[in-house]
Amino acid sequence: MIVKTLGDKHNPAILMIPGMFCTYEMPAIIAEYLKDDYYIILPTLDGHHKEEPVYYSKKTDAKKIIFWLHANSIDRIAMLQGTSMGAEVALEVARQIDIPVNLYLFDGGPFFHFPRFFRAIMAAKFMSFMKKTRGKEKDQAIDDLLNDPFVKKLGGDSLESYRGLMGGFCEVSQWISDESVKRIADTCYKCDLPDFDEDTVRRFIFLYSEKEPARQAEKRVKKKYPSARYIVMEGYGHGGFQGEQPQQYSEFIRDLLKQKNRSF
Numbered sequence: 001m002i003v004k005t006l007g008d009k010h011n012p013a014i015l016m017i018p019g020m021f022c023t024y025e026m027p028a029i030i031a032e033y034l035k036d037d038y039y040i041i042l043p044t045l046d047g048h049h050k051e052e053p054v055y056y057s058k059k060t061d062a063k064k065i066i067f068w069l070h071a072n073s074i075d076r077i078a079m080l081q082g083t084s085m086g087a088e089v090a091l092e093v094a095r096q097i098d099i100p101v102n103l104y105l106f107d108g109g110p111f112f113h114f115p116r117f118f119r120a121i122m123a124a125k126f127m128s129f130m131k132k133t134r135g136k137e138k139d140q141a142i143d144d145l146l147n148d149p150f151v152k153k154l155g156g157d158s159l160e161s162y163r164g165l166m167g168g169f170c171e172v173s174q175w176i177s178d179e180s181v182k183r184i185a186d187t188c189y190k191c192d193l194p195d196f197d198e199d200t201v202r203r204f205i206f207l208y209s210e211k212e213p214a215r216q217a218e219k220r221v222k223k224k225y226p227s228a229r230y231i232v233m234e235g236y237g238h239g240g241f242q243g244e245q246p247q248q249y250s251e252f253i254r255d256l257l258k259q260k261n262r263s264f
Helices: 025-031 058-071 085-096 116-133 138-146 149-172 178-189 213-224 240-244 246-260
Strands: 002-006 013-017 039-044 077-083 101-107 204-209 229-233
Touching: 002 025, 013 025, 013 058, 013 085, 025 039, 025 077, 025 246, 039 058, 058 085, 077 085, 077 246, 085 101, 085 178, 101 246, 116 138, 116 149, 116 178, 138 149, 204 213, 204 240, 213 229, 240 246
Parallel strands: 013 039, 013 077, 077 101, 101 204, 204 229
Antiparallel strands: 002 039
16 A cells, blocks of 8 residues: 655644545545645555555555554544545444544445345456556547446546546556456445444445435445435536535535534
């Protein structure tokens, strides 16, 4: 795992975990608007960078993130935020972490538990994305991905906001292994929702875009965590709010932290 940081370490810390096939560069776009007032911690998950090209599990990455926090003397987190697959890793961090966290924001997490055959189908779909990018010029590879029916379904009216994300996707696809892709599919689609005490659950915010497939897990999540807060952003596809409006998304984060009104 590699971790990048922005801002002054003495400011309240925000930990932002990117989604599958993304690097720290995606949440860094949002972090640029927050770095003057917060210390932003941006991990890139294993399997998504050359230094550690194999992804094992969300449990492994969560353990590594927490180890990094301790090694760097981070004793409180203002917000733990994760996007898509990163939201599932963030939930696992929440399960393992022994450092106080004021607020959790899970954006577009696919908190499903599907059977093995479905996960195998999705792993094959992800691998087909990989093959579309290899040996092609970056712009052509991005155009091909944006024309894929599955990506169109995810993006909806927000499809063009995926262009920047697909740039990172094309980079990661050059070295990620087939085995890592299979394990990523397991992380995305085999989620056992862990138990938490009520105080922790009341710090949870689950954010969904109106038109994203991941929202189909909302009912399951609400049943498990009825005391959490649920927000639906109208007019966006998967991750569309932060993808299209990164500055507004940063203000959204600021407002959530102000509402919490806790000392850091």
